[in-house]
Amino acid sequence: MADSQDIEKGSSGSLYQPFFHKDEKQQNSHDNGNLFMVILCTFVAVMGSCEFGSSIGYSSPTQQGIMEELGMSSEEYSMFGSILTIGAMVGSISCGRAADLIGRKGTMKMSSIISIAGWLIIYLSLGPLSLDVGRFLTGYGIGVNSYVVPVFIAEITPTHLRGALLTVHQVAIATGLLVAYAVGAFVSWRTLALTGMIPCAVMILGLYFIPDSPRWLAMVGCQAEFNAALQKLRGDTADVSREEAEIKDSLVTLQHLPKATVLDLFLKRNLRLLIIGVGLMVFQQFSGYNGVVFYANQIFTSAGVPPNVGSILYACLQIIVLSLGAVIIDKAGRRPLLMISASGMLLGSLLTGASFCLKEHELASDMGPMFTIIGIMIYMGSYCLGLGGIPWIVMSEVNEEHVVFSLAFK
Structure with missing residues (x-):
């Protein structure tokens, strides 16, 4: 058993070992x-x-x-x-x-x-x-x-x-x-x-x-x-x-371990974990996913797409992409999937925005609904591949650090 000094410095291996x-x-x-x-x-x-x-x-x-x-x-x-x-x-x-x-x-x-x-x-x-x-x-x-x-x-x-x-x-x-x-x-x-x-x-x-x-x-x-x-x-x-x-x-x-305080989050040995874990969750929540989900029918209706068809299509796509992600996540790694996810969400947002821009200026109006469907599908699929699930996994993987576990989660 490590002494308290070793534990405080983080040199005890038992705390950082995986559960199994x-x-x-x-x-x-x-x-x-x-x-x-x-x-x-x-x-x-x-x-x-x-x-x-x-x-x-x-x-x-x-x-x-x-x-x-x-x-x-x-x-x-x-x-x-x-x-x-x-x-x-x-x-x-x-x-x-x-x-x-x-x-x-x-x-x-x-x-x-x-x-x-x-x-x-x-x-x-x-x-x-x-x-x-x-x-x-x-x-x-x-x-x-x-x-x-x-x-x-x-x-x-x-x-x-x-x-x-x-x-x-x-x-x-x-x-x-x-x-x-x-x-x-x-x-x-x-x-x-x-x-x-x-x-x-x-x-x-x-x-x-x-x-x-x-x-x-x-x-x-x-x-x-x-x-x-x-x-x-x-x-x-x-x-x-x-x-x-x-x-x-x-x-x-x-x-x-010594009792954790809020200031301990910003110590050098904890700051990297804080930035990774909390930062990913912040980016996930500010990605706009909830806004799309809450008002999907209204988005599709405004773009001239049958709302029920569009919503059900992208919801089905999410299950397919997430199932694929469950298979490849431990092989492909967290970082590559996050980078692919962010890039795809950017592309999907640009396509969706372009569809409404075309509609607003009455340019290629027949292309607008198609851009909306493709953009939303790419956006939601990319979210589910990486940014949707990986932050939860990363948080669970870093929560064995005593300060992050006791403060960031509680």
Whole structure:
């Protein structure tokens, strides 16, 4: 065990080791039981990601129906669409402490209950105020999920599968988005609100059949539950003694580290991780993705493209590209995919902007709709290939640094 001076300087290797060593890959790959349980846990967790997609996609196909039935103005509906992000911000800020106090499973269950309450309020709404309250609550729920789902998957997954399974988080968001667009084209806005509760119900039910994060159980001192959860994840015949020792050693190391402060983020040894992790998330959020998703129908309508067709097409493309990314991400690397993603998003934005410029000046008006569809498809496909999912993976990979974990996430 390293002494406290070594730990403070960051020279202790145990803190920076991956959760599972490479030589365990072959041992784990021979146990079908552990793979099944890891996949089951991931499936249950990404129901929160499906809820994420359903929530952000809800405002696009329902805009006309809500505005006509409730007599809302464009400004009131813009508030309804955007208040989701305010709720998500509050949820993401407050969920770190909850994840440590009640566990990853408890936090996911809490977020599902809050989201169900939000959807019910939207379903029963008779005016803008209740709509905004319901939308805020669903935003809070997805804000919690945006943190706890990737962390839970990272903590239960072997290193050689972590990149691929964390990408499933983004695939599930795209799936929820596609369902919202596809179902929203045929049902009323109230019925679509009821469908938004389905992922929450599946998650609540599924949580009763999966173990909590072994790392969290060890952190709170539940030794028997920790051993049982780790054995369940790795299979009944797997030898988990080495992994148990490594998790315990890393947690002991964290406990001996000095208490982190905000100023510690800007120390030389932490600054690079801060810039990488937080910087990627900032670029992701300022890329304009949410604006396109929230008002996709209006964008396509303004460009002269059938809105339901355009929205469903690009939602399908997202699933295809994200599935491809899950396969190649660990082979191609994070940086090349991010560079390709940023370049593609730039091209897609230029094409989309050009389509509206042509329409505004009444030049080649027949080319405008085609430029819009191609631009949005390139933009969304490029986002999903890199900037959509990789920042979540990078954050989970650098969160073993004690300062970044305790401050940037909490």
